[in-house]
Amino acid sequence: MGQLSAGWLSIILGSIVVAALVVTFTLRSLPEWTGRVPVMLAGGIGGFFNTTSGVAAPVMVIHSRLARWDHRSFAATLQPIFMTMGAVSALSKLLMGSVEATPMEGLPELPYLFLGIVCFVVVGIYIGTRLARFVPVRWARAAAMVLAALGGAGAIVRGVFDVLA
Template structure:
């Protein structure tokens, strides 16, 4: 892989890590469409899955006291099933259809977030939790985007932002780890061909992005951070969708 492309990947990784630390989610939604355009659908989603695990693992100790472990166990129980199913489906999709899946998933998530802001509906019980967990695992494996399903559940269940954002971090670690393991087993050739130093740089840049995000969090409101993530993600999603449609 050429150096300019590696630098582009590192830049996107930093932005994603900042968004993840400030808003609790956003790494995949922000980064996935652009990495799919830069690396191709399979390699781009695979890299997003790996980076998502690393970024959330770095954040977990910093939000430990706010994690709702009961909610975490419920969501993870079903996200694992969705991750396995999604990894198997993704391995059989050609590049162009998978690019369309990524772009469509992110666009649907953006639309859903706009609708739910105005929704006056409250959900309760275990079935919505199970559905959110399964869909999150499925979309994470297919498109690298697992946050929208649980985010939608959080809005409808009136789950407070602080424990929600904290609980998502170990949830993303487990869901992403299962997805990455399945892809290593079923399609190891889809791993991006980064040199060894670049993999180390990815981890370092994610850590740096998390630290920058902690400073940004002090001066930027959640509303402004999410607005930036949504705008950037919308542009990337439309581009990935158009690219996939043209490739067909």
């Protein structure tokens, strides 16, 4: 049995993300889907997308629309979610043997790198909280949709380059 290359996986996942965003954005009335099951599904799918292709944000944006998640609360929650998803993705890749844990020249040791990431997330949350006072929720929601679409499109482009290389 063959393996799907990383490039093709990025193309497929990016296409799913873009298609889902188009549907989410163009439908005037979305069904409301709240509760633990949608949260667990969004987390699982987002984690899978993040680990395989590096695009979890679009999944979370779609979930936020279906769950009627208040945008300010959603935006404030994203950074810790992405930090956790990134850590779990990196750990799963290390445990599965898809990447090696060799230190890269010029990078600090893992504990210092992790501490630096946490500090940047905290600073990002602080700055975002201050800026939220001046940015209308409608604009922020539109920006989230555009950035999510760019993430999906970026995964497609990256996949195409990987396939053609």
